[in-house]
Amino acid sequence: MNSPLSDFSFKFGANWPILLSESTVFLLMTIIENTAVATDKYMPIYLEALRLDTVIDFDLYIKIGRDLILYRAQNLPFTEKTRDNLLENNVESLFVPTSEQEQYQKYIESNINTIITDEHIPEQKKAGIVYDSSKMLVKDVLSNPTLGKNIQRSKAMVEATVGYILRKEDSFHNILRVMSFDYYTYTHSVNVCTFSVAFAQFLGFDDEEFLNHLGNGALLHDVGKAKISDRILNKRSKLTSLEMELIKKHPAWGLEMMQKADILHEDSFYPIIQHHERENSSGYPHAIGTQDLHISGKIVGIADTFDAITTQRVYQPAVETYPALQRMISEKGLFDRDLIEKFAFLMGPTNTGKI
Numbered sequence: 001m002n003s004p005l006s007d008f009s010f011k012f013g014a015n016w017p018i019l020l021s022e023s024t025v026f027l028l029m030t031i032i033e034n035t036a037v038a039t040d041k042y043m044p045i046y047l048e049a050l051r052l053d054t055v056i057d058f059d060l061y062i063k064i065g066r067d068l069i070l071y072r073a074q075n076l077p078f079t080e081k082t083r084d085n086l087l088e089n090n091v092e093s094l095f096v097p098t099s100e101q102e103q104y105q106k107y108i109e110s111n112i113n114t115i116i117t118d119e120h121i122p123e124q125k126k127a128g129i130v131y132d133s134s135k136m137l138v139k140d141v142l143s144n145p146t147l148g149k150n151i152q153r154s155k156a157m158v159e160a161t162v163g164y165i166l167r168k169e170d171s172f173h174n175i176l177r178v179m180s181f182d183y184y185t186y187t188h189s190v191n192v193c194t195f196s197v198a199f200a201q202f203l204g205f206d207d208e209e210f211l212n213h214l215g216n217g218a219l220l221h222d223v224g225k226a227k228i229s230d231r232i233l234n235k236r237s238k239l240t241s242l243e244m245e246l247i248k249k250h251p252a253w254g255l256e257m258m259q260k261a262d263i264l265h266e267d268s269f270y271p272i273i274q275h276h277e278r279e280n281s282s283g284y285p286h287a288i289g290t291q292d293l294h295i296s297g298k299i300v301g302i303a304d305t306f307d308a309i310t311t312q313r314v315y316q317p318a319v320e321t322y323p324a325l326q327r328m329i330s331e332k333g334l335f336d337r338d339l340i341e342k343f344a345f346l347m348g349p350t351n352t353g354k355i
Contacts, residue, residue: 042068042095048121049129050078051111058100068095108133112160127174130164138186145223151263158215165197172198183313193219195303202346216264217271218300224254236315248284271300280333298336302343
C-alpha cells in the first residue's frame with residue numbers, strides 16, 4: 001500500500017516541485033531544520049553517474065535557490081522512479097558531502113565500465129565522470145603511493161580511460177573540454193595520462209596492453225614527488241640549487257617506489273624514469289639521449305611538458321596552446337622532431353576546444 005505521502009509534492013520557489021517517496025519522508029524535517037548548508041562542504045556530481053537499482057552509500061543533496069537540501073539519504077536504492085522524478089524537475093546535478101567522497105569514489109570505480117558503455121549518457125558528461133573520478137583517485141594514490149590497493153585501483157582506472165578513448169573518435173576531445181588547467185599534481189597526472197594515451201593512439205598504437213602500460217606509467221609519472229615537501233613543490237620564487245637537486249630525484253624515487261610495489265608491468269616504468277630525459281641528453285636523472293629513450297618515455301615527456309606549460313601554476317601563468325607548441329618545437333634537440341610535430345597536429349584547432 002502506498003504511503004499517504006507517496007504522491008505528495010511541495011514547492012521551493014517558483015515551479016520547483018519535489019515528489020517524495022515513503023523512504024524519504026524524513027526530508028520534510030531536514031528541510032525545516034537545515035535550510036542552508038555551506039556549499040564548500042559538498043561536491044557536485046552528474047546525475048548520470050548514478051546507476052539504476054544500485055544501493056548508494058552516500059547522501060544526495062539538491063540545490064534549491066542558494067541552498068543545498070538533503071534529497072536522499074545513504075543506503076537507499078537509486079531507482080528508475082527516483083531518477084525520473086529528478087529529470088522531470090530538470091535536475092541534472094546533485095551534490096555529495098565531501099566527508100563522503102571516499103564512498104562516492106568507490107561507487108564510481110565499481111561502476112565505471114557500465115558508465116562508459118552506457119549509450120544513454122551524453123559523451124561530454126561521460127568524459128566529465130571519467131576525468132573527475134580519475135582526479136580523485138590520483139589524490140588517493142599520491143597520499144599513499146606504495147599502498148598496493150591504490151596502485152591496483154589506478155590500473156583499473158587507466159584501463160577504463162583507455163577503453164573510453166578507444167571507443168569513439170571524439171572521446172579525447174570531450175575530455176579536453178572538461179580538463180582542469182589549474183595545476184595540482186593530481187590534475188597534472190590525469191592530464192598527462194590522457195594526452196599520452198590519446199597521442200599514442202593518434203600515432204597508430206592501438207594495442208590495448210601497450211596503451212594500458214603507457215597510461216599506468218603516465219598517470220604515476222610524478223609519484224616520486226610524494227617524497228618532496230609541498231613547500232618546495234609550490235614555491236613561488238626560484239628554487240635553490242639544493243631544492244632543484246631534490247626535484248631532479250623524483251623520477252628515480254618514483255621508479256624505486258613502483259619497483260618495490262611490484263604491481264606495474266616493467267613497461268610502465270619508462271614514463272616514470274624517462275619523462276624528464278631529452279633527445280640531446282640534457283635531461284635528468286641520467287642524461288640519456290635518443291638511442292636510449294623508449295617510445296613511452298618520449299610520448300610522456302612531450303605530454304608532461306605541454307601540460308606544464310599550458311597550466312596555471314603558482315610561479316608562472318598558463319601559456320596558450322599555440323605559443324606552447326611553438327616553444328616546444330623551437331627548442332631543437334629536446335624532443336623527437338617527428339613526434340613533436342605530430343603532437344602539434346593532434347592539438348590543432350580542429351581537434352580541441354582549448355584553442
